[in-house]
Amino acid sequence: MSYVKVQQRPLFLPSRPLLPTTPPRDPGCASAGGGFGAALWSFGDGAPELTKVCALEGNEGVVRSILWHPEDEESLVSIEEGAVRFWSVGDCAARVTQSQPADDLQTLWSGAWSPAGDLLVTCGGNNLQLWDTRNPTKVKEIENAHRMPVRDIDFGRQNTHQVVSGGDDCKIRFWDIRKLVSNGDPEPLLELGGRHSHWVWQSRVNPFHDELVLSSSSDCQVVLWHVPSEGCDVRSSSPVRGCSSSREPPNYFAECYDEHDDSVYSTAWSASDPWLFASLSYDGRVTVNRVPNSTKY
Template sequence: MTLSFKTKDRHGYSVQFSPYISSRLACCTSQYYGIAGRGTLFILDVRSGSIEPVRIYEWNDGLFDVTWAENNENVVVAGAGDGSLLLYDVKNPKVNSVSWSQTRDENLIVTGSWDKLIKLWSIDNPKSLSTYTGHEGIVYSVIWSPRIPGCFASASGDGTVRLWDRRTSYPQTVISAHQMEVLTCDWNKYDQNILYTGSVDCSIRGWDVRNTKQCICEMRGHRFAVRRIKTSPFNGNTLASCSYDFTVRTWDVRQPHAMEIIEHHKEFVYGLDFNLHIPGQIVDCAWDELIHIHKPKSL
């Protein structure tokens, strides 16, 4: 069964299940496809077989990424097109602090931006703690390692993925991952050395960060750019992807072709996440103003 929610004149960019509450999710959206206009953050709950809003927050610029805090079930962080990092308390409907997002590692947030920079933030300090340079293109994605303290990966329009230790300003490893822009990356939840990348070249590749001369696997099938990939929290060989080809696909990383192709959107699919509490359940959002929660048959 698929549950759906209409975001009404707001185009979905990122969606994430709460790590604390199995029925709760956050979705950030933008007006006019993110080109102009306002942004809206939806906090949603699944109740009695439907998706219901808990909070709806407006911002004067588009919202492009969202994540839940790792140390507080009520705090959500959203990244805005005006360069702001917005912290929301679901119990208290106001903006607490403000520049761009993704979080893990206690109270620390790591962000990547169109200015090619990566910055480290603490929710207790309005100024960035560190700035990381080296990318020669837009930084599309940054994500903490779920297993290595202080380590994060970044994906960029320069075709590289870089691995960083937050204590140093230079990358520990530079992976020439694709010959075109890299839009997304995610760590394997079961093996700290395995990282996956998705690109404008329509491919998904797996990398062993101990030896990056050659990818360890490659998956193809998307007809347009791979916008986001997420690895399963329940199976080390499973990941999901979404694309500008309007599809969501599930993969066994040991096979080159998708296990399942899900075609329930009519526009670019930008956001994707696994539910940490319910095996096989995923959520996705797209420019067609729809959020879908569902269980693919292949999962």
């Protein structure tokens, strides 16, 4: 059974729309539709249209997102309003292998696998949650990661210790995952702000160049950030407060894309072209853009 990610026309969903997610190697597609649940789809041998393989049933409230394991194409996790569920995927069915509830009075929004697949980070409330996926258990809660609810989290692919979060405080924050796992109250390495005027729904690290980060917001904008290794280095173990105050703070803003007329809930980098990305707004409009040459080189 092969899965594909193919979408030939704009997607409209009555709830928050997301770009489909795919397995790491075998072309594939999983979709989440909020209160309408989630499903796996296949593109059969020469078939012109997507075919629904199975639904991911028994969800705990709204399904926020589906995340394929970075190495195992038969494993995925669903981030649901009230739980994190780990799934095993077969040819015609998917079954839950583990289910972990969210804390009382906490609503989960998103999550990200570590590149090695041994750690899952989720965001719920103002906090970040760390899960050991080898024996699915929550190992740590990072309280007040943002001053308002955290909406999204993403791992760097080149610098595997880096995670980036976005929240309702209109900020994007960089973290060292090693400090999140260790004891103590970790500080963000870097905070980006001043460009979004409303909630940040997604923050996405470029899989080829982790100094490039996208953020999308309900202010109808997509912002491209360029965070080089020099200056206040997010690849070091020093928090941003350790930077010299005698210098002007660096400007990491690269470009703003304002083609959308509605809230931009989802962004995605191309898996093959390091300079290409797409964004999806609530009204179903998909736009595709490229990183400007001035930022590339």
